[in-house]
Amino acid sequence: MELIIGPRRFSTWSLRPWLVLKRCDADFTVRELDFNTSEGHAEMLAASPSGLVPVLKVEGETIWDSMAISVWAAERYPQAKLWPADAHARWLARSAACEMHGGFGALRTHCTMNPDHLMVGDTRSPPPENEAVAADLRRLVELWTGMRVRFGAGGDFLFGDWSVPDAFFTPVATRIRHYQIDLGLYGDTDGVARAYADTLLAQPDFLEWERTALAG
Ligand SMILES: N[C@@H](CCC(=O)N[C@@H](CS)C(=O)NCC(=O)O)C(=O)O
Incomplete structure (x- = not known):
């Protein structure tokens, strides 16, 4: 089984299913393509029906899209309990x-994860002054706090134990850290959202991705 990904430093869509497969203890190899080079781009077009990464090559099929790979993984590795039991x-x-997969467009556009920023770099930028970004951040805090308060009692993740949404929100946590966003300004009065972001960034699998990305 092979997961084909974009550059680890900024391919947030690649990070998500990689985290999911790691949680499954899946036996998989990774092919990292730099789609900014002409060879990498050509290889990506040859490997992916949508022309985008990530894709998973498994059992003679190509599964494309981070969400489709995550849904496949939940089906293939039920013991990993990738969705909450309740x-x-x-x-x-x-x-x-799904809201993360299809939404938060302003946050993704204006607070990118790119090679110059790195994920733990010290060349941090201030958060952009942008009402659409602010609206996304208010919604993010509302969502995170609402789910943590309602379902998070059994653990530190969004729904208590680790589940697919935690993979989908991990790249957002890197942006909050990088841009030094004070979530308190967006409704996180009790620090629940901040603590959740910190939890995501402290996970060993994420730290492994980050180490590899920064070494590359
Ligand atoms: N909805 C897709 C988005 C995939 C996507 O946008 N991937 C980016 C990398 S992060 C890509 O392949 N970009 C290559 C390009 O635009 O040429 C998913 O969830 O997998």
């Missing part, structure tokens, strides 16, 4: 992951 939590966990 039905209500599970419904909302899927909503949360």
